[in-house]
Amino acid sequence: MPFSNFKPPLYKCDFDVPFAEQLSKINDPVVIPVQQGKRAYIKLGPESINSIQAVDIKGNAFTLDKNIQEMLASKVAIGSFESGVLETYILDDGSVCLYDVIMLNGTEINSSYKDRQKSLKGMFGHKSGFTYPDTLEANSDLKSHPGRHFIVKDNSVSCLDSRTFVIPNFYSVKVLIEEKYSYRPGYYKVMFTTPEGYETIGDLYHPHEELYANTQIQIAFKKVENGKPVNFWFSPIQHKNKPNYDEAGTEISQISQLSYFWYGPEQAAPILG
Numbered sequence: 001m002p003f004s005n006f007k008p009p010l011y012k013c014d015f016d017v018p019f020a021e022q023l024s025k026i027n028d029p030v031v032i033p034v035q036q037g038k039r040a041y042i043k044l045g046p047e048s049i050n051s052i053q054a055v056d057i058k059g060n061a062f063t064l065d066k067n068i069q070e071m072l073a074s075k076v077a078i079g080s081f082e083s084g085v086l087e088t089y090i091l092d093d094g095s096v097c098l099y100d101v102i103m104l105n106g107t108e109i110n111s112s113y114k115d116r117q118k119s120l121k122g123m124f125g126h127k128s129g130f131t132y133p134d135t136l137e138a139n140s141d142l143k144s145h146p147g148r149h150f151i152v153k154d155n156s157v158s159c160l161d162s163r164t165f166v167i168p169n170f171y172s173v174k175v176l177i178e179e180k181y182s183y184r185p186g187y188y189k190v191m192f193t194t195p196e197g198y199e200t201i202g203d204l205y206h207p208h209e210e211l212y213a214n215t216q217i218q219i220a221f222k223k224v225e226n227g228k229p230v231n232f233w234f235s236p237i238q239h240k241n242k243p244n245y246d247e248a249g250t251e252i253s254q255i256s257q258l259s260y261f262w263y264g265p266e267q268a269a270p271i272l273g
Contacts, residue, residue, distance in 0.1 A: 003043040003053050004061075006085070009159065011151060013166040013237060018264035022165060023138045028155040030113050031136040031167075032099065033147030037089040041102070044072055045083045065094055071129050072096075081105070081123050087159055089133075097131045098124060099151070100159040113155045143262065145169060170220045171261060172235040173254040175201060176247060177215050190219060192252035199252055206234040215243040216250055227255055 014022065023029055038056065042064070045051030052069050055061050064072075076082060087100035098120045101109050109116055117132065124130045136142065142150060150167045157163060178189040178200060186207030191198045204219060211217065220235035 003055070003085075006041065006043070006055065006059065008039075008041050008055060008057050008059055009162070009164065011164050011166045013149075013168060015172065015237065015261060018260060019142075019167045019262050021264055022167070023152065026138070026152065026154050026163065028112075029138040030153045030155045031138055031140065031142065032133045032151040032153065033136060033145055033169075034089065034133075034149050034151060035147045037091040037097065039099075040088050040090050042072065042086045042088055042096075043084070044076055044086070064090075068094070068096055075124055075128070086120075091131075095129065095131065097133055099133050100153075102159045108158060108160070110158045113153050113159075116159070142167065142169065168220070168237070170222050170235075171229070171258050172218045172220045172237045173229070173258075174216055174249045175219050176250050177211050177213050177217060179213050180211065190217075192254075193247050193250045194252050201228050202230075202232070204232065204234060208234075212243050215245055216247065217244075224255060224258070227252075229255075 023031075040057070040062075041055050043051075043053045052064065052072050053061065054064050082105050084104045085102040086098060087102060089097040089099060091097055100113065101116050101120055103109060104119075109119070111119070114135075117135075121132060136145070136150070138152075147169050149169050151164065152167060153159075153164045154161060175190045175192060176198070178191040178198070181187040181189070181203075184203075186205055188204045188206060188211055189200060190202065190204050191200045193199075201219075216239065218235035218237050218239075219229060219232040220237070221229035221232035223230050
């Protein structure tokens with residue numbers, strides 16, 4: 001199959017099912033923290049450095065840095081490792097972290113995730129300029145980890161298996177845009193709805209696109225002070241139809257229900273202080 005037709009796997013994030021419950025449904029879960037970077041898929045071939053291709057999670061092609069291409073090309077070995085498709089994270093400093101391997105020499109790899117990681121380390125080594133992700137046990141205290149989110153894979157299935165999902169290491173709640181600041185480009189005032197009306201939360205900085213007053217968005221945060229989110233940002237979890245003028249779901253009562261996202265209603269733990 002030409003790499004131009006390759007469809008990166010979709011890793012779902014489901015806020016409707018408590019994360020602890022999602023973890024319990026995986027027979028042999030492997031939890032992989034992500035602290036930075038962007039997920040990408042890289043194809044290696046035997047021809048030359050020009051045969052190295054990369055796509056992002058949407059399947060859009062992009063060019064790797066020349067030094068990364070050369071490092072990858074140096075690992076291709078006729079008769080052993082002639083071609084492959086790798087799941088990687090391109091880190092903020094431009095380096096590559098090798099998360100998984102999908103195909104080797106034209107064959108999909110169906111061994112366990114832990115065995116696939118051993119294969120990657122055997123092929124690329126520890127002094128090659130590449131790094132490898134840490135893995136956590138599913139019963140770890142994930143909330144205290146500095147990772148921004150976690151990829152959860154079933155150790156017993158291939159990289160392309162649809163059971164892989166994402167647990168964000170932050171809370172995401174619905175709010176309303178109160179107003180756009182005319183004198184502070186990219187800044188918006190956001191608010192909750194309350195039984196008495198509305199309550200301002202604070203200011204959101206989002207310069208990447210224009211947002212509109214009275215529309216619903218989601219903000220992400222890790223901490224609550226005095227009953228309000230602090231140090232929040234524009235959540236990657238958003239309603240598929242924007243702008244959305246529906247106020248339903250933007251109630252301040254969301255703050256008292258944050259632990260449900262992790263534990264469900266019966267095992268709720270205290271929210272972040």
